[in-house]
Amino acid sequence: xxxxxxxxxxxxxxxxxxxxxxxxxxxxxxxxxxxxxxxxxxxxxxxxxxxxxxxxxxxxxxxxxxxxxxxxxxxxxxxxxxxxxxxxxxxxxxxxxxxxxxxxxxxxxxxxxxxxxxxxxxxxxxxxxxxxxxxxxxxxxxxxxxxx
Numbered sequence: 052x053x054x055x056x057x058x059x060x061x062x063x064x065x066x067x068x069x070x071x072x073x074x075x076x077x078x079x080x081x082x083x084x085x086x087x088x089x090x091x092x093x094x095x096x097x098x099x100x101x102x103x104x105x106x107x108x109x110x111x112x113x114x115x116x117x118x119x120x121x122x123x124x125x126x127x128x129x130x131x132x133x134x135x136x137x138x139x140x141x142x143x144x145x146x147x148x149x150x151x152x153x154x155x156x157x158x159x160x161x162x163x164x165x166x167x168x169x170x171x172x173x174x175x176x177x178x179x180x181x182x183x184x185x186x187x188x189x190x191x192x193x194x195x196x197x198x199x
Contacts, residue, residue: 053115058166065098066091067129071136077107110143117148 056062066087079102080092082193090163100108116130 052110053098053100056091057097062091062096063087065096067132069094069098069102070132072103072107072111075140077104077110078102079104079107089185106144110140113148114139114145 054065056065059065069078069090070087073082074084082090085093094102098111100112103111
């Protein structure tokens, strides 16, 4: 799976990407007359290789692997974003990715793993603090109950 609307607070960029892919014949089936939101709904909010043609899936895999999704999240006119995306597709079709950044974006799985690890550590720290408070309360109570 390339992306999922559930992974984002705002999935507008996904709807725009699916619209762009549809307009260029990169989806597995034509879906004329649908709005951006309807296009995204038609794939259940998930971008998987089944939603794309062979060429569309190949381009999308490279596009996501190289972290270009950020291009859709920039605050610039949509036309500029779409022109850059068209240029990326042309380069990709020629096998020329020399202008594409080489830095890889961490995968969603890596992000989830990091989030889980930080939550897990916090949970254990809180549990450890709870145990320490319980033991301290027990010691104080036992001390008070002990005859002097």
